[in-house]
Every structure is written in C-alpha cells, then in structure tokens.
Amino acid sequence: MAWSDAHVLDQSGRTALVTGASGGIGLETARVLADRGAHVLLACRSMERGRAAAARIGGSTEVVHLDLTSLDSVREAAEGVRGRYERLDLLVNNAGVMFPSYRRTEDGFEAHFGVNHLGHFALTGLLLDLMTALPGSRIVTVASLAHRAGLGALDEDAARSSTGRRSLTAYGRSKLANLLFAQELHRRLATAGAPTASLAAHPGLSPTGLWHGDPPWFLRPVAAAGLRWLAHPADRAALPSLRAATDPHVPGGAHLGPSKLFESRGAPTAARSSRASRDMAAQDRLWKLSEGLTGVRYAFPSVPAPELSGVVCPVTDARG
Ligand SMILES: NC(=O)c1ccc[n+]([C@@H]2O[C@H](COP(=O)([O-])OP(=O)(O)OC[C@H]3O[C@@H](n4cnc5c(N)ncnc54)[C@H](OP(=O)(O)O)[C@@H]3O)[C@@H](O)[C@H]2O)c1
Structure with missing residues (x-):
C-alpha cells in the first residue's frame, strides 16, 4: 500500500519545528504533525500569516518569528526556542524562495543561497543540542528536483553573487x-554517535506560493x-517530508521524493540524487564555507561511534 499521511505514527509528547509553515508544503507538514499530537512550532517570517496558519491547523502550536534573510533573526528565533523548550524532536527545514523580489539577504548573501541554505544551516546548528540526546530525533531538509540545475562552483563568490535573482541555476x-x-x-551525526538522523526530502512539483516569484520569461511557459500536467497538491507534496520525519523504517541519510512521472508526483519513496550531491568532498567544502559565512559552529556530542561513520542506507520500498 502506498505511503500516505495515514501512516504517520502518533507524535504525542514530541515537539516539532517547521520553517515556512505559513503556507504551501510547510503548512501541510505542520498540519499533519499537529493532528498526530505533536506540539508544532510554526517558524514564519510573518507572524500574521503564521497565526492564520495556526488557526487553520488547530492542535497544539506556537508561532515563532523567523526571517531566514537575516542571521540576527535566525539567532533570535533559536534563542527564543532554546529559552522555552528543553527538547526538539523534529526540525523540518522547509522554507524556501525561488526568483524572489530581492537580490541579496540582509547579510549580503545571494538570495536563494542565503534563505534556502545558509539560514537553515545556521538555525540547525543553533538548535542541534536540543536534539542530539533524543533517540528518534530527526532533521529533514527540503530539497528539489532542481538540485540538478545547480551548476557551477558553490563557493564564496556564488554565495555573495548579486546576479542570481531570476536564475534557475542559483x-x-x-x-x-x-x-x-x-x-x-548525517555523516557528522553518525560519526559523533548521536541518535539524531538527518534526511532530505523533495516534494516533486506543487502549485504553491513558490511559483509566484519573478522567473525569466522563457521559464514561464x-x-x-509542468504545474498543469505533472504537479500534485501541497498536501500530497508534503508526504516526502512527513515520511522522512516520522517513518522509523527510513534511515538517516535517505533522500525521499514522489514516485511517479519523473518524481514530480506520487507517493513518497527513495529519490534519486545527482552525482554532484553525492560528492563527499563537496559536502565537506560546503560545510566549511557555511561555517565561515554564518559564524555558526556545530556542537556535536563528544562520544564517537566509529562503527556508525558514513552509514548511508537508501530506502528500498516499492514505488507507490
Ligand atoms: N512547490 C514546488 O513545486 C516545490 C518543488 C521543489 C521544491 N520545493 C521546496 O519546497 C519548500 C516549500 O515551498 P512551497 O512550495 O511550500 O512554497 P511556498 O508556498 O512559497 O512556501 C514557502 C514558505 O517559506 C516561507 N519563507 C519564504 N521566505 C522566508 C524567509 N526569508 N524566512 C522564513 N520563511 C520564509 C514562506 O513564507 P511567507 O508565507 O511569508 O511567504 C512560506 O511559508 C521550499 O524549500 C521549496 O524550495 C517546492
């Protein structure tokens, strides 16, 4: 039977934080987690939209202000969460922009790279020690089929570029x-012997607010x-994130996405990752670049578990 939101186990007693929960896939992810009993922190750049989302979701929620265009805002959000919560079971790095109206973030980073990656890198590092003592804790980072269009060097010049606003490559x-x-x-957590898992998920294609940006003219048709023929609604597009966050059979290091029509729609299962995304040297380089740009250093637990180092187990479930 294809995996659906009916498979999400009881989340009572767990605390989850979902970034970009004010609409689209983040709202649907938060809705299901709250419906299954989790206390869900909706991390949103607009408190007004966040509160409106909380009212639609019901259940146990709190709206947290988070603007990923600003590292100061990321630090404030993390401090606020740390001040009120002793544990965080799930972190879903979902918020994202595509072809936004601004070129750079407040800290001078290329808009896509700053919001979609660096903001989440900093947030995760600042919240990590609320998670690393908790068996079953998970960090899910929402990627995209478009990762294959990510050509060119991922270096400081690209990170600070002012020319990516309408660029699919950016x-x-x-x-x-x-x-x-x-x-x-995933690798660093496993090497440190932490019980926290890091996974990736992509939603396929879904007609959400993401598509209301300002793309170059040739991409519009x-x-x-694509949205007309290949997409699925946001509640279905949220399933890869939900499965990555909650299915105990899916191991750390997995990458989930929809199963049908070139991974654009369908039930969540193992997704394909480009060769570039599996390059371990590039993973390490990006980590060091991100630490340097954000000033956030991760505090991994100090007990090493060498036997876990480098474990990557893809999901092998039948495609639904
Ligand atoms: N939809 C698709 O076809 C598709 C395909 C591949 C990948 N994805 C990925 O799926 C994720 C969710 O996107 P979506 O489709 O649900 O788009 P969406 O409806 O536009 O939702 C994006 C969310 O991110 C929030 N956000 C944007 N900038 C932010 C910032 N600076 N700080 C904090 N939050 C911010 C938005 O808040 P506001 O409400 O304030 O705008 C919104 O809640 C993204 O990572 C996206 O790249 C989507």
Whole structure:
C-alpha cells in the first residue's frame, strides 16, 4: 500500500519545528504533525500569516518569528526556542524562495543561497543540542528536483553573487546545497554517535506560493505546463517530508521524493540524487564555507561511534 499521511505514527509528547509553515508544503507538514499530537512550532517570517496558519491547523502550536534573510533573526528565533523548550524532536527545514523580489539577504548573501541554505544551516546548528540526546530525533531538509540545475562552483563568490535573482541555476545551487548539507550532517551525526538522523526530502512539483516569484520569461511557459500536467497538491507534496520525519523504517541519510512521472508526483519513496550531491568532498567544502559565512559552529556530542561513520542506507520500498 502506498505511503500516505495515514501512516504517520502518533507524535504525542514530541515537539516539532517547521520553517515556512505559513503556507504551501510547510503548512501541510505542520498540519499533519499537529493532528498526530505533536506540539508544532510554526517558524514564519510573518507572524500574521503564521497565526492564520495556526488557526487553520488547530492542535497544539506556537508561532515563532523567523526571517531566514537575516542571521540576527535566525539567532533570535533559536534563542527564543532554546529559552522555552528543553527538547526538539523534529526540525523540518522547509522554507524556501525561488526568483524572489530581492537580490541579496540582509547579510549580503545571494538570495536563494542565503534563505534556502545558509539560514537553515545556521538555525540547525543553533538548535542541534536540543536534539542530539533524543533517540528518534530527526532533521529533514527540503530539497528539489532542481538540485540538478545547480551548476557551477558553490563557493564564496556564488554565495555573495548579486546576479542570481531570476536564475534557475542559483535556485538549483541552493537546492543542491540542501542535499549536500543533509548528507554531511548525517555523516557528522553518525560519526559523533548521536541518535539524531538527518534526511532530505523533495516534494516533486506543487502549485504553491513558490511559483509566484519573478522567473525569466522563457521559464514561464515551461513552469505553467509542468504545474498543469505533472504537479500534485501541497498536501500530497508534503508526504516526502512527513515520511522522512516520522517513518522509523527510513534511515538517516535517505533522500525521499514522489514516485511517479519523473518524481514530480506520487507517493513518497527513495529519490534519486545527482552525482554532484553525492560528492563527499563537496559536502565537506560546503560545510566549511557555511561555517565561515554564518559564524555558526556545530556542537556535536563528544562520544564517537566509529562503527556508525558514513552509514548511508537508501530506502528500498516499492514505488507507490
Ligand atoms: N512547490 C514546488 O513545486 C516545490 C518543488 C521543489 C521544491 N520545493 C521546496 O519546497 C519548500 C516549500 O515551498 P512551497 O512550495 O511550500 O512554497 P511556498 O508556498 O512559497 O512556501 C514557502 C514558505 O517559506 C516561507 N519563507 C519564504 N521566505 C522566508 C524567509 N526569508 N524566512 C522564513 N520563511 C520564509 C514562506 O513564507 P511567507 O508565507 O511569508 O511567504 C512560506 O511559508 C521550499 O524549500 C521549496 O524550495 C517546492
């Protein structure tokens, strides 16, 4: 039977934080987690939209202000969470932008790379020790099929570029960074012997607010046709994230996505990752670049478990 939200186990007693929960896939992810009994922190750049989302979701929620264009905001959000919570079971790095109206973030980073990758890199590092003592804790980073368009070097010049606003390559690079980060985090957690798992998920294609950006003219008809023929609604597009966050049979290091029509729609199962995203040297380079750019250093637990080092077990479930 294809995996659906009916498979999400009881989450009572668990605390989850979902970034970009004010709409689209993040809202659907938060809705199901809250419905299954988790206390869900909706991390949103607009408190008003966050509160409206909380009202739609019901269950036990709290809206946290988080603007990923600003590392100060990321630090404030993390401090606020740390002040109120002793544990975080699930972190879903979901928020994202594509072809936004601004070129750079407040800290001078290329908009896609700053919001989609660096903001989440910093947030995860600042919350990590709320998670690393908790068996079953998970960090899910939401990537995209577009990671394959992430060509060119992922270096400081690209990170600070002012020319990526309407560039599919720049969006693709930020999504490639999401995959490289999720894998490197998985390896570092496993090496440290932490029970926390890092996974990646991509939603396929879904007609959400992400598509309301300002794409180059030649992408408009392609996007319209893709959304018309290949997409699925946000509640279905949220299933890879939900499965990565909650299915105990899916191991750390996995990458999930939809099963049908070139992974654009369908039930969540193992997804393909580009060769570039599996490059361990690139994963390590991105980690060091991200530490340097954000100033966030991760505090991994100090008990090493060498036998776990480098474990990557793809999901082998039948495609639904
Ligand atoms: N939809 C697709 O076809 C598709 C395909 C591949 C991957 N994805 C990925 O799926 C994830 C969710 O996107 P979506 O499709 O649900 O798009 P969406 O409807 O536009 O939702 C994006 C969410 O991110 C939030 N966000 C944007 N900028 C932010 C910032 N600076 N700080 C904090 N939050 C911010 C948005 O908040 P506001 O409400 O304030 O705008 C919104 O809640 C993204 O990572 C995206 O790259 C989507």
